[in-house]
Amino acid sequence: MSKKRMIHAINDTLDSEMAKDPSIVLFGEDVEISLFGDTRGLKEKYGGERVRNMPISETVMTGMAVGAAAVGQKVICHMMFGNFMYTGFDSIANQASKLRYMTAGQISLPIVYMGVFGGGRSSAAQHSDAMHPIFMNLGGLKVVLPATPADAAGLLRTAIHDPNPVIFLQAAGRGGEMGEVPDGDFAIELGKATKVHEGDDVTLVAIGAMVRPALKAAQLLAAEGIGVDLIDPRSLVPLDTDAIFRSVRKTGRLIVVDEARDMCSAASHISALCADQCFEALKAPIRRLTVPDVAIPYSPTLEKAILPNEGSITNAVRTLLRKKSLAVEV
Amino acid sequence: MSKKRMIHAINDTLDSEMAKDPSIVLFGEDVEISLFGDTRGLKEKYGGERVRNMPISETVMTGMAVGAAAVGQKVICHMMFGNFMYTGFDSIANQASKLRYMTAGQISLPIVYMGVFGGGRSSAAQHSDAMHPIFMNLGGLKVVLPATPADAAGLLRTAIHDPNPVIFLQAAGRGGEMGEVPDGDFAIELGKATKVHEGDDVTLVAIGAMVRPALKAAQLLAAEGIGVDLIDPRSLVPLDTDAIFRSVRKTGRLIVVDEARDMCSAASHISALCADQCFEALKAPIRRLTVPDVAIPYSPTLEKAILPNEGSITNAVRTLLRKKSLAVEV
Amino acid sequence: MTVLCEDTNFSSERLLGLYRDMLRIRRVEERLAKDSRAGNLPGPVHLYIGQEAVAVGVCANLTDDDWITSTHRGHGHFLAKGGAADLLMAEVYGRETGICRGHGGSMHVADFSKGIIGANGIVGAGISIATGAAWAAQLEKKGAVSIAFFGDGAANQGVLAEALNVATLWKLPVIFVCENNGFSEFSPSNTVTAGNIVDRAKPYGTAHESVDGNDIVAVAQTASRAIRRARNGDGPTLIEARTYRLHGHVEGEQTFLGAEYRLEQEVSDWRDRDPIPALASRMIDAGQAAREDFEHIEAEITEEVARAVKFAEDSPFPDPDAQTANFMFA
Amino acid sequence: MTVLCEDTNFSSERLLGLYRDMLRIRRVEERLAKDSRAGNLPGPVHLYIGQEAVAVGVCANLTDDDWITSTHRGHGHFLAKGGAADLLMAEVYGRETGICRGHGGSMHVADFSKGIIGANGIVGAGISIATGAAWAAQLEKKGAVSIAFFGDGAANQGVLAEALNVATLWKLPVIFVCENNGFSEFSPSNTVTAGNIVDRAKPYGTAHESVDGNDIVAVAQTASRAIRRARNGDGPTLIEARTYRLHGHVEGEQTFLGAEYRLEQEVSDWRDRDPIPALASRMIDAGQAAREDFEHIEAEITEEVARAVKFAEDSPFPDPDAQTANFMFA
């Protein structure tokens, strides 16, 4: 175990995997000097053919990842901010997500599209989207959102060797966060949730950057005698529905905390799954804590107000549990 | 009233609006000759400056729509197939959906991005996506999916004059379908659902091309004594939650039929809304009939099998109603 | 009596081989045209008839270790690169025995075992994919090259500019082969394409050549020079091959287009320049072949096509129960 | 004693005006640099310091009826086009009184009343938006033009090629102004940009000029020619202005970048060519102004900036309760 920032956990993982597997290549804008630090030092170690700065050309970039992966490389395509995945969207949406299926499995496509996502730092509308629901809906893409340095390392290691395209989204607010990371080459299977806090009264499913405030809320509520079962799915595709259903069947109550805009969010989908599969266990309405359906504003007062946080999470839990009668709210 | 195909209803609406309002302009690839027929004859009437063929350049095209609309035109940007909206995605996702909000409402952006969507005609993976959930999640975009020629005409008329960007998706399988269309300039407000079939046992919400098989299913089930309340929301943003909630509170049962892939679909979101807001009225799990999370296959046997249809809808209703005990299914 | 071509690479035998390869494409597609008219094909087909010299001339310089990406008009590239006629035919018929087991269809035929990354329904998409495959080839240092076939319409996608820039900077072994057939769907090139496409290489300092795309020997020689440069590490080339499609953009277009978009005279002028009879006459004139040689080839191809059709017709449609989601993830 | 410029458009008075406009940008941004260091700014800022002659030289030819689109480095364009310093300052401070009421921030400052469509966080996005605005200008026939400012890095976005093609074909009144400051983020231009950017106009037959971007008179003259052509209906121009940013890519980069990416010598050479003192010396040498003229301007600007800062500091942060979703739809 050693304590490191998430960004360093990612850097170390890229380094150790590239050292072992010469078919891993990495490219993106300024990956050599590295804006965030996650790819720093790799060019010096693995050379300019395997670690390459791209021109600002997201359209060709995402497609090059498809081409290189289709013919045998393991490709890490660093998109910097998740919003720039929109700029290079075609090859993710029309190619990467479909090529294996269209060709009846002739190929695998080991690509990791990396990017930073989410709000919280006044990066404003075009650098702050939480775009995981869009990628979930495309089919054929795995979607991974680590919440801790250890998960970032373990999930990224798996993602790199996964034979399918993986969208790997690191929360903007989490890169600098410290956490214990196991030493050595530890990997975490995709599709395995973790139970972050144990409790019997309500299930909280929190995604990515939302795990930390959800945990704080759970701890606070524990002191009030409210037991929160807090689940971090860690990957949304594949999704550990077993873990979620088990918890909801135990508690009978579900709140999903998701930094995405509300409409067709991961929170919507997890709610829908439980409204279908856990119906008879439900004691209360299923709630979503998400972001309103607007662009992310710049000013800290505005941004803070639209992102779920410890306060809004504890409130939502208290409100749900206070409901004596299940009167309809509109 | 006159009977026409949906594609002609669209063509007539474009024609009558362009005749009245000189600020309406229309562009896209081959809109002059018109692949589908929906823009045919408009160049001859309104001239080559207002109706313009674009080069195959979706990236600049979607952004040109933003620029022209931001400075005062009402822009109809014909994207041909919805999948090509992915090709020009950046300006829809990072610009059109955000520009008004980012500038604190300095401008309106009257754009209609039109395209054909969905499967059913062996157009294969890259011409058959149902991408409305992606646009719903972006925020700042209205999303409209007419199911009949009359709705296509009435909703398009409203969409053209809406001061916001609207994604107008016409189901691939529906363009050639006949229906009665009121004469004259009739408009349908966005966000108003229609009740397509009345019943007390189960609510079906069906979207776009799914309305027709859902109606057939409802009629069949009526003969068996099962009352289906069938709702076509017509627009997904804004969504007529009132109509949906009212129905679900009446029937206590909900199935959402959506041609989108399942994860983070409109079906997910509508399910989630009802699991939250109609909880105490629910008598049964909320079900989704959607498309599996794969690319749309070419071969008719494969494609038919993954799209919801009359048979799968009636089955789903029967199964839901047969459930005496609400035993958990996994 | 002079030989047709002084280049000693072009023996009679080789030229007859090229003839055969062109004729195979022609006869397969004529059959598909007939099938399309008869309503035997599940989806749309875009035929390559008239352009055969480009695919065959370029692919004559390639091995199975080289890569190609193709377009919506992709049967010709598939066959020229060594794809099997029966597997193609079965795919376009939507059968289980098709090269993509019916999942891809006409616009997605791919055979990775032959270096065929595949046809593509997204105009311009193959450009970035081929560029990525070229990066992989460069990393593998086995002298493989990658070819992007695309149309004059596709040249207006910004991805071409991005690819020329990065491929030139990185000296990637990729050849961009633009098949300028005078039309971008239904738009004459000069209405949507400014300047000469071949000149688009110049600002990047990319090697470029323009060639008569109906002269198979000229195409093969031009491609050979470009491929030699690429294999030697001297970087990419843009080739513009001027040619013509003798059929429409898509089979059956006459039934739904309101107007003619090309002159009969133009079509018949180009029919006079049909690359297949042109090669035969030139060989006969040069004494490099006799009429019987061509009759012999015709007979062989007729049989091959008949076998392919029978193979396809006798094959079952894919069984959806066995297939759905099979190829979603590796 | 010779006048600085024989062009009679450049009276002393006008030149002093240009000086003042450049100095305003400089002093506002120096203040923002200080604020950034002090941690007073909510989000990142990309400063224009050193490039002022480009924005001011181009905008000197424009009225409020003309349109500009800008970049992440957009304060200079905003101020040069007539945006108010206090509204800019308040926006970057995230205040309610900012030009976008705190919703946009540094990367999204826009003032439609002044023809400023806005800064943009997506590299290259302004190119298509300006092209669309030019289409609107052409339709309105009032002689308005549209300017897209963008960087050398942005020139590698395919959208530039798409825009050059369509703007040339349609003879749109748009001027593409590439500010080549030698860096694409942290990458020296020659490592990511093949050839000369100005040459990228040639294949389309687009007018093009290259200019010393630190010579305000040269910039103004070059822009004037291009704008005249555009107003006359003679179509677009690509201008490449060679310049340098004297600050980093983003303020504070030293604290998180692992390495230096440019030479001290290079920075100091360019500091010697600072466009602001350069204009002053030239005017003094030519006897067109006296030192006191500049001191006077300095004093005025100092006061204007102080007022702007006070305005911003005294303004409240936006009240989230009053704002959320306010600007989602018109």
Ligand SMILES: Cc1ncc(C[n+]2csc(CCOP(=O)(O)OP(=O)(O)O)c2C)c(N)n1
């Ligand atoms: C991104 C995208 N935009 C539009 C289309 C529709 N489309 C299919 S083929 C075609 C014309 C292509 O022209 P060109 O590249 O010259 O190829 P050709 O058909 O002439 O072989 C168009 C517009 C598409 N398939 N993909």
Ligand SMILES: Cc1ncc(C[n+]2csc(CCOP(=O)(O)OP(=O)(O)O)c2C)c(N)n1
């Ligand atoms: C689509 C997109 N890709 C990447 C970025 C990250 N980014 C911001 S500025 C920048 C460099 C831009 O270089 P240039 O266009 O030369 O402008 P300059 O910063 O030199 O003014 C990059 C890569 C972005 N904002 N948008």
Ligand SMILES: [Mg+2]
């Ligand atoms: Mg063509």
Ligand SMILES: [Mg+2]
């Ligand atoms: Mg630059």
